[in-house]
Amino acid sequence: MLSSCSRAESAGVLAGHTKRGFALSTPQSSSRRFACERNGPVVGGQLKIWFTSMGGPPRPAHFSFSDPYAHLTQASQQLERSLEQLIDPICRAHGVDLVDVRYLREPGGAVIRVIIDREVPGLEVGSGVSLEDCTAVSRDASSALDVHQDLMPPGAFRLEVSSPGLERPLVKLADFERFAGREVKLKTRTPIDKQRRFRGMLRGVVDERVELDENGKVVRIPHEDIAQANLVYRFSN
Numbered sequence: 001m002l003s004s005c006s007r008a009e010s011a012g013v014l015a016g017h018t019k020r021g022f023a024l025s026t027p028q029s030s031s032r033r034f035a036c037e038r039n040g041p042v043v044g045g046q047l048k049i050w051f052t053s054m055g056g057p058p059r060p061a062h063f064s065f066s067d068p069y070a071h072l073t074q075a076s077q078q079l080e081r082s083l084e085q086l087i088d089p090i091c092r093a094h095g096v097d098l099v100d101v102r103y104l105r106e107p108g109g110a111v112i113r114v115i116i117d118r119e120v121p122g123l124e125v126g127s128g129v130s131l132e133d134c135t136a137v138s139r140d141a142s143s144a145l146d147v148h149q150d151l152m153p154p155g156a157f158r159l160e161v162s163s164p165g166l167e168r169p170l171v172k173l174a175d176f177e178r179f180a181g182r183e184v185k186l187k188t189r190t191p192i193d194k195q196r197r198f199r200g201m202l203r204g205v206v207d208e209r210v211e212l213d214e215n216g217k218v219v220r221i222p223h224e225d226i227a228q229a230n231l232v233y234r235f236s237n
Contacts, residue, residue: 076103076104076105079103079151079152080102080103082151086144086145086148087101087114087137090141090144093140094133094136094137096116096129096133096137097118097119099115099116099117099164099168099169100113100114100115100169100171101113101114108158109155109156109157109158111157111158111159112160113160114137114161114162115161115163115164115169116133116137116161116162117129117168127163127164127165129164134161134162138159138161141159142159145159167233168230169230170186170229170231173208173223176204176205176210176223179202180203181202182202183200183232183234184199184201184202184230184231184232185198185230185232186199186210186212186226186229187227187228187229188225188226189225189227198212198219200215203218206220208223208224209221209223210222210223210229
């Protein structure tokens with residue numbers, strides 16, 4: 001099972017990758033097909049499995065390293081909220097948590113990027129998510145999207161489901177409460193004291209403001225103003 005990350009993998013080397021793929025079609029729409037890489041790579045500690053919706057013959061999807069928070073529009077944010085309402089019950093049915101869902105326009109086409117997690121008591125690094133979890137959520141989410149085609153803009157899209165990776169994204173207020181005491185890095189939508197990028201020890205949440213200890217200085221950032229936040233992972237020597 002692909003569940004660990006080597007030093008080389010964290011630098012972006014694809015490990016545990018196979019080129020075997022299979023195709024799925026759904027009875028709701030025979031014109032839409034989904035391709036999946038059965039064993040996706042581990043990249044930066046992330047376990048990935050992808051489905052691709054397209055009009056032609058199915059082919060394995062490819063991972064893109066673009067910024068997952070770039071070029072968000074009001075329409076895409078509304079779509080993401082609808083996708084979250086659709087996919088969250090699927091995640092809970094499989095015993096995992098929905099960390100984040102994003103709808104992105106990339107050079108290779110539209111992407112729905114889903115991150116799932118399972119909290120394991122005593123596990124400080126990594127995730128309790130397995131390849132089987134990613135496969136199950138991908139399968140059911142793709143079926144749900146096929147039924148609810150009215151949610152999606154016209155055109156093909158790719159569905160990616162992954163574990164959070166070593167530098168887990170922090171999205172919900174509960175995430176910032178859960179990982180209090182860990183080092184984090186974050187970016188704000190608007191400058192705070194002429195600064196948009198912060199890095200320090202996460203203190204927790206007070207009145208929906210995230211408290212960060214940055215070199216002894218406590219910074220309070222409104223949760224709604226955080227564009228991106230991640231845990232910081234340091235390899236031990």
